[in-house]
Amino acid sequence: MLHGPAAELGVDYASKQKTRLGLILFLVYAVLYGSFVIIGLSYTHLLELRVFAGLNLAVVYGMGLIVLAAVMGYIYSLICTWMEDKMEREAKK
Amino acid sequence: MIYDVSIWAILIFLFFVAAVLGLSFYFGAKTKSAASYYAAGGTIHWGVNGVAFAGDYLSAASFLGISGMIAFAGYDGFIYSIGYLAGWVVALFLVAEPLKRLGKFTFTDALDAKFNSRAIKLTASISTLIVSIFYLIPQMVGAGDLVVPLLGLPHWAGVTIVGAIVIYIVATAGMTSTTFVQFIKGALLIIFSTILTIYIINNGLSLKPTEDYHDFATITAVVEDGTVTEIESDHFILKNQVTVEDKTFVLLDDEGFDMWFKLEKDDAGNTYLTEALSIVITADGERLYNGAPRSEERFHQVGHPSRIIHNGEEVESTGPLGPFEFLKVIEDSEIVIFKREIFDYGDDRVYVFYQNPTPGTDIMKPGMMLKVGDDGTFWDKVNFLSLMLALFFGTSALPHILIRYYTVPSQRAARKSTIVAIAAIGFFYILTLYMGLGAMVGGVNDLESSNMSSPLLARSFGIGIFSIVSAIAFATVLGTVSGLIVASSGAIAHDFVDMYLRVQMTDRQKVMAGKLAAFGVGIFAIILGILFKGMNVSFLVGLAFAVAASANLPSILAVIFWDKTTHKGIAASIITGILSSVIIILLSPSMFERYGLHPADAPIPFDNPGIISIPLSFIMVIVVSLLTQKKAT
Numbered sequence: 001m002l003h004g005p006a007a008e009l010g011v012d013y014a015s016k017q018k019t020r021l022g023l024i025l026f027l028v029y030a031v032l033y034g035s036f037v038i039i040g041l042s043y044t045h046l047l048e049l050r051v052f053a054g055l056n057l058a059v060v061y062g063m064g065l066i067v068l069a070a071v072m073g074y075i076y077s078l079i080c081t082w083m084e085d086k087m088e089r090e091a092k093k
Numbered sequence: 094m095i096y097d098v099s100i101w102a103i104l105i106f107l108f109f110v111a112a113v114l115g116l117s118f119y120f121g122a123k124t125k126s127a128a129s130y131y132a133a134g135g136t137i138h139w140g141v142n143g144v145a146f147a148g149d150y151l152s153a154a155s156f157l158g159i160s161g162m163i164a165f166a167g168y169d170g171f172i173y174s175i176g177y178l179a180g181w182v183v184a185l186f187l188v189a190e191p192l193k194r195l196g197k198f199t200f201t202d203a204l205d206a207k208f209n210s211r212a213i214k215l216t217a218s219i220s221t222l223i224v225s226i227f228y229l230i231p232q233m234v235g236a237g238d239l240v241v242p243l244l245g246l247p248h249w250a251g252v253t254i255v256g257a258i259v260i261y262i263v264a265t266a267g268m269t270s271t272t273f274v275q276f277i278k279g280a281l282l283i284i285f286s287t288i289l290t291i292y293i294i295n296n297g298l299s300l301k302p303t304e305d306y307h308d309f310a311t312i313t314a315v316v317e318d319g320t321v322t323e324i325e326s327d328h329f330i331l332k333n334q335v336t337v338e339d340k341t342f343v344l345l346d347d348e349g350f351d352m353w354f355k356l357e358k359d360d361a362g363n364t365y366l367t368e369a370l371s372i373v374i375t376a377d378g379e380r381l382y383n384g385a386p387r388s389e390e391r392f393h394q395v396g397h398p399s400r401i402i403h404n405g406e407e408v409e410s411t412g413p414l415g416p417f418e419f420l421k422v423i424e425d426s427e428i429v430i431f432k433r434e435i436f437d438y439g440d441d442r443v444y445v446f447y448q449n450p451t452p453g454t455d456i457m458k459p460g461m462m463l464k465v466g467d468d469g470t471f472w473d474k475v476n477f478l479s480l481m482l483a484l485f486f487g488t489s490a491l492p493h494i495l496i497r498y499y500t501v502p503s504q505r506a507a508r509k510s511t512i513v514a515i516a517a518i519g520f521f522y523i524l525t526l527y528m529g530l531g532a533m534v535g536g537v538n539d540l541e542s543s544n545m546s547s548p549l550l551a552r553s554f555g556i557g558i559f560s561i562v563s564a565i566a567f568a569t570v571l572g573t574v575s576g577l578i579v580a581s582s583g584a585i586a587h588d589f590v591d592m593y594l595r596v597q598m599t600d601r602q603k604v605m606a607g608k609l610a611a612f613g614v615g616i617f618a619i620i621l622g623i624l625f626k627g628m629n630v631s632f633l634v635g636l637a638f639a640v641a642a643s644a645n646l647p648s649i650l651a652v653i654f655w656d657k658t659t660h661k662g663i664a665a666s667i668i669t670g671i672l673s674s675v676i677i678i679l680l681s682p683s684m685f686e687r688y689g690l691h692p693a694d695a696p697i698p699f700d701n702p703g704i705i706s707i708p709l710s711f712i713m714v715i716v717v718s719l720l721t722q723k724k725a726t
Contacts, residue, residue: 026186037478040481044458048458054417055421056458059420059424062174063523065179070512070515070519072182073182076186076508076512080505080508
C-alpha cells in the first residue's frame with residue numbers, strides 16, 4: 001500500500017527551482033557554520049578578539065549565525081513564494 | 094534554603110496542569126480518525142504550527158540544560174544553542190518541503206513513499222522509537238529536577254507526574270491537543286524568558302548578588318613542608334588535610350560540622366584557606382551537605398563576580414546595563430566559578446566544590462567544558478567536531494519534529510511554519526546566554542544540579558516570576574514529551590503494527606492502538622527518567638541528536654536527492670546508523686562513569702558518536718544502493 005500526503009497537495013511547479021535554491025543557501029550556511037567550528041577547534045585565540053560593541057568574536061559570530069539563519073530563511077521563503085506564484089501563473093496560461 | 098516550597102508555585106503549577114488536561118479533554122472528544130490522531134488532520138495554521146515547533150523543540154534541554162550549562166561552563170553551553178539552531182537551516186533548506194510532499198503520518202511513511210518496503214517500515218519504526226527514547230530520557234530527568242523545588246517532592250515523583258499527565262494528553266487527543274499544548278507553552282516560554290532577561294540586565298552585576306548571599310570565609314594558614322599546621326581563626330578548628338594532585342583540601346570543624354577549605358598561595362607567598370562547599374556520601378549512604386543533612390540548609394546557592402570592571406573602572410556593582418553592555422562587563426570582569434574535585438576520605442566519598450576565580454575572557458569563549466584549541470587533546474577535538482556535526486544534522490532527523498510537517502495543509506505552510514520556528518527558537522537561544530550568565534553571577538546556582546539555574550534565577554527576582562517560570566518549565570517538558578510519545582506511538586501502532594505486520598484494523602482501532610502504544614512508551618519513559626537522575630539534560634539531548642543524525646538523515650537526504658537510492662540501501666543505512674551510534678555511546682567515557690567505572694577505561698575515547706556514525710551511515714546508503722540496483726530491461 002503506497003501513501004499520499006496527510007492533506008491533499010496541489011501541483012508544485014517550482015519544486016526543482018526551490019530545491020536548487022535550498023541547496024545553495026544550505027551550502028552558504030554550512031560554510032559559515034563550518035568556519036565557526038574550525039575557528040573554535042584550532043584558532044580559539046581568534047575568538048577573543050573584540051569585534052563589535054566591545055564583544056568578542058565568539059559572541060558576535062555565535063549570535064550572528066543564529067540571526068543569519070532567520071534572515072536567510074525569510075529570504076528563501078520570499079523567493080520560493082515568488083517562484084511558486086510565477087510558475088503557477090505560467091502553467092495556467 | 095535552596096528548595097523552600099511556595100504555595101503560589103504550587104497553585105500556578107496546578108492551574109497549568111488543569112489547563113493542559115482541559116485542552117486535551119476538549120480535543121479528545123473530537124479525535125475519531127487516525128489522520129486526526131497522528132497529524133491533527135493536516136489542518137493546523139502555519140503560524141500556530143511554527144510556534145508549536147518552537148514549543149516542541151525548546152525542550153528541557155534548552156530551557157534547563159543549556160542555561161544551566163552556560164551558568165556552569167560559560168560560552169561552551171552557548172555552543173549548544175548555536176548548533177541546535179543551525180540544525181533548522183538543514184531542516185528548512187533541504188528537508189521541510191520534500192518531506193511534506195512524501196509523507197502521510199510519520200517519518201517512516203515519507204521514507205517508504207517511493208518503495209513500499211517492509212524493510213524500511215521495520216527499520217524506520219525502530220529508529221523512530223530509539224531516537225525518541227534517547228530524547229525522552231533527558232526530558233524526564235528535567236521533569237524530576239523541576240519538581241524538587243516547585244512542589245517539594247522527590248525526583249522520582251516529578252518523573253511519574255509528568256509521565257502520567259503526558260500519557261493522558263497523548264492518549265486522549267493525540268496530535269491536536271499536543272499541538273496546542275506546544276503552542277501555548279512555546280509562546281509562554283519565549284515571553285517569560287524575555288521578561289527574565291530584562292530582569293537580569295536591569296539588575297546588572299554586583300559583588301554581593303543577593304541580600305542573603307553567603308559570605309565565603311578566607312582564613313590565613315601556616316604551612317610547613319606542605320602541611321597546614323595552624324590557622325588564624327577563633328571559630329574553626331583544624332582537623333586534617335587531603336592532597337589531590339596539585340590541590341590541597343583542608344578539613345575544619347565548624348561548631349561540630351565538617352567543612353572543607355582549599356589551600357591557596359598568593360604571588361607574595363602568603364598561604365590561606367578559601368571556603369569550599371562539599372557533599373559527603375558516608376559509608377552507610379547518608380549524604381551530608383557541608384557536614385549536615387540537606388534540611389539543615391548549610392549548602393549555599395553560589396555564583397558571584399570576584400572583580401567587576403565597568404567602563405574601565407573596578408566597581409562593587411554596575412546598576413542597570415544594556416544588552417551588549419551586560420555581556421561586555423562579564424567579559425571584562427572576573428567571575429568565581431566553582432570547580433569540582435572528588436576524593437575518598439576514610440570510608441566517605443567527598444565531592445568538594447572549590448572557588449576558582451576565572452577571567453571573563455575565558456568564560457566568553459569555548460574551552461571551560463569543551464576542551465579545544467591548545468588545551469585540547471586530539472580526542473577532545475574529535476569530540477567537539479562530532480558534537481557540532483550531530484547538532485547541525487540532528488534537528489532535521491528527529492522524528493517528533495518531522496511529524497509536525499504533516500499537521501499543516503501545504504508545502505508552503507510547512508516552509509512558513511519552519512521560518513516562524515527558526516525566528517522564535519533563535520530568539521530564545523540568544524536569551525539562553527543571558528539567563529545562563531545571569532545565573533552564573535546571580536548567586537543562585539545549586540552545585541548539585543546544573544539543570545535548575547534558570548528557575549532558581551527566577552526565584553531570586555520574586556516568588557511570582559519563579560512560580561510562573563517553573564510552571565512553564567514543567568509545561569516545557571509536557572509539550573516535548575507529548576510530541577515524543579506521539580512519534581513513538583506512531584512508530585509502534587502505525588508503522589510497525591499497521592504497515593509492517595499488516596494487522597487489519599478499522600480507523601477507530603488504529604487510534605486505539607496508538608493510544609495503547611502511547612501508554613506503554615509513557616511507562617517506559619518514567620522508568621528511564623528515574624534511572625538517569627543527575628545527568629545534564631542538554632548533554633543527553635546531544636547524544637539523541639547524534640543517534641537521529643546517524644540513523645535517519647542519510648536516508649532522508651538519499652530519498653530526496655538521489656534517484657539511485659534503493660530500499661535495501663535505506664534499511665542498511667538506518668541499521669548502521671543506529672548500531673554504530675548506540676555502540677559508541679555505550680562504550681564512551683561518560684557512560685563508563687554512569688556504570689560506576691573509571692571514564693579513562695572506556696574503549697572509545699570520546700562521547701559523541703556523530704563523526705563516525707554519520708559518515709558511516711551515508712557510505713552505507715550509497716554503497717548498498719549501488720550494489721542493489723535493478724538491472725535495466
